[in-house]
Structures are given as structure tokens and as C-alpha cells.
Amino acid sequence: MSDIDPEQRIYAVLAAIPSGVVVTYGQVAELAGLPNAARLVGRTLRHLPKGSSLPWHRVINAAGKISLPPDSDSGKQQIARLQQEGLVVDGCRISLAKYRWRP
DNA sequence: ATGGTGACTTGGC
DNA sequence: TGCCAAGCCACCA
Structure with a gap:
């Protein structure tokens, strides 16, 4: 389909995540066309610069935890940041059922 | 070249 | 949900 770098696709997906929701790492990969x-x-994400404007904080694992x-x-x-966006965060847990983004 | 590691996932109980 | 085992992918000593 496209011939851009995988990282660019990941960045694009991240940028598209709306405020107030979360996605899993696997979900980002899927949306980026990288199963x-x-x-x-x-x-x-680990390589992202500290001052990045990308909403990396909206990405959690499949277990619903940070x-x-x-x-x-x-x-x-x-x-x-997640609490700031109105999400209820219980320690490192977040309700995927409630806040998972569905494009 | 080889093996260990990690901001992971899925399937089975 | 929770724990465990196996799979997967890129990086590093």
C-alpha cells in the first residue's frame, strides 16, 4: 500500500488518537498496518523525545495497564496526563472496556 | 553468529 | 480479571 517507514505510520496513528481514550500497543500496530x-x-515510544507532541500517554498494554x-x-x-483528560486511573490500571478507542 | 531482553499479545485455565 | 507459556520483533553485548 504505502512505502513510508513503519515509524512514520506509527506516528500518524498516534496523532489520530483523540483525547479521553486509550489504545493498546497491538492496536496501534494493527492500525499502522503492522501486525x-x-x-x-x-x-x-521509548525512543520518543521528551518534548514530543505525540499523545504517547494514550497507549497502554492489552491487560489494561500502564x-x-x-x-x-x-x-x-x-x-x-490521562487523569487530566478525564480518565479514571486506578493505580496503573485503566478500564479498557470504558476507554478503549474504537475507530 | 548467538543468546538475552523488553513501554507486547494471545490462548488456555 | 488473573497467572502462565509460547510467539514475535528489533536491538545489544
Whole structure:
């Protein structure tokens, strides 16, 4: 279909995620046309610059939990941003049933 | 070249 | 939901 880099597709998908919802790594990979690349998504997010405008905080794992140490800087950042968007965050858990984005 | 690791997922109980 | 095992993909020592 397209011949752009996988990372570019991932960025595009991320940018399309609306506020107030969350998606899983696998979901991002799927939407980016990269099946079985959930790990690649995680790696890509890890490489994101600190001041990126991309909503990386809306990405959680399939278990409905934040894939970052809750005590880490980024982890706390993610929780704070999600709450700021009106989501109910229970520790590192978030209700996928409630907030999962369905395009 | 080989094996270990990780911001992962799915299927079985 | 929760735990476990197996699969998958890119990176690194």
C-alpha cells in the first residue's frame, strides 16, 4: 500500500488518537498496518523525545495497564496526563472496556 | 553468529 | 480479571 517507514505510520496513528481514550500497543500496530509489531510500537515510544507532541500517554498494554513503572517519571507523567483528560486511573490500571478507542 | 531482553499479545485455565 | 507459556520483533553485548 504505502512505502513510508513503519515509524512514520506509527506516528500518524498516534496523532489520530483523540483525547479521553486509550489504545493498546497491538492496536496501534494493527492500525499502522503492522501486525505482530506491538513490541516495535513500544520500542518506538521509548525512543520518543521528551518534548514530543505525540499523545504517547494514550497507549497502554492489552491487560489494561500502564507498561511503565508507576514510580518512574514517565509513568507518573502518563497517569497524570490521562487523569487530566478525564480518565479514571486506578493505580496503573485503566478500564479498557470504558476507554478503549474504537475507530 | 548467538543468546538475552523488553513501554507486547494471545490462548488456555 | 488473573497467572502462565509460547510467539514475535528489533536491538545489544
